[in-house]
Amino acid sequence: MKSIYLIGLLLCLSATCTAQEGTNFEDLTFNEALAKSKQTGKRLFIDCYTKTCGPCKYMVNFIFPLKECGDYFNSNYICIMKDMQEGEGIDIAKKYQVQVYPTYLILNHDGSLFCRMDGGAVSKPEDDFVQKVKNVVKLAEMKQQYEKGERSDSFLKEYIAFLQIHDKKQLQRVLSGTMPLLGVNKLCEPENWKLIKNEIENVDTPLFGYLVNNRKAFSRKLGRQEVETKIMNTYKNEFRMMKMMNMNFDSRLTDLKQLEKDNYKGARALRYSMLFRQIINNKQTNRVNEILKVLQSLPQQLPDEQEIVSVLQELKNFEQIANQQQLEKTRTCLQEISKRVQPENKNQINRIMASLSKG
Known part of the structure; x- marks a missing residue:
């Protein structure tokens, strides 16, 4: 009997340790979670799911229980799960326009949206979900810095390099918001021209307009063929798609x-x-x-x-x-x-x- 009791105790302890290793989703109402978020200084992380969502179930069963998820989420967030089709989840879905599942919301203490991942599931444990979330958070943080006026060379270089991998739309906006101010001579430098040549694909962006309007000056620096090819390819690619x-x-x-x-x-x-x-x-x-x-x-x-x-x-x-x-x-x-x-x-x-x- 004593040995059976010990085995049972060990199994319970093992299960507890395993649960503690993974992500701690707390049983809190939305308002309680926000209050705890403010109290602890941690942002609120919401797993928005539905009962019929297969990827949602996969994340709960195989990804969130991982130790690396527990280490990251438990240290940085108050975590809750809400079914978007019942209870207060219905209001959350409406307020934050949740339309695909799973969606992961990261909220500030006042309930305002800091960042989100729509359909943010991974398909296997080898995929680094934690890094995926960190990238979304970093994008939001750097966007805040940019919108507050941060324009140092070191910041822009890092931000643009990050956007090239993670957010092409924002990249177009940042390049158009900063590069025309440099003038033609600076834009013709190899590093800057490479960005224009490889990343500016939208005819309506201010940077492309700047290139077209100043094409003769660019051609004097880079050669007519180089500039002509870039401009015409951009128009042709748009026409092909649209x-x-x-x-x-x-x-x-x-x-x-x-x-x-x-x-x-x-x-x-x-x-x-x-x-x-x-x-x-x-x-x-x-x-x-x-x-x-x-x-x-x-x-x-x-x-x-x-x-x-x-x-x-x-x-x-x-x-x-x-x-x-x-x-x-x-x-x-x-x-x-x-x-x-x-x-x-x-x-x-x-x-x-x-x-x-x-x-």
């Missing part, structure tokens, strides 16, 4: 007209492609003749066959907005163009004509 989304290309068409004046390679072809796509996407039947006018002069306007083909590919769904007479004029234009191109390009044009015939 052309089927009914985007209004008017501002882009204006930009490209300016680049045409500088004889930027591909600017005219891209402008025509955007024009075709905008008219067709928006079903602007009153503008079909604009497309016909371009087609009639396309070989003269674009001596490069590949550019011609790239424009003609944007005739997809043209038959939906053109009448039979307009379609016939289009086929006639395409037949004339096909006579002037190499066989491989002729075949592509023939396929485009065939698709129009279906209309």
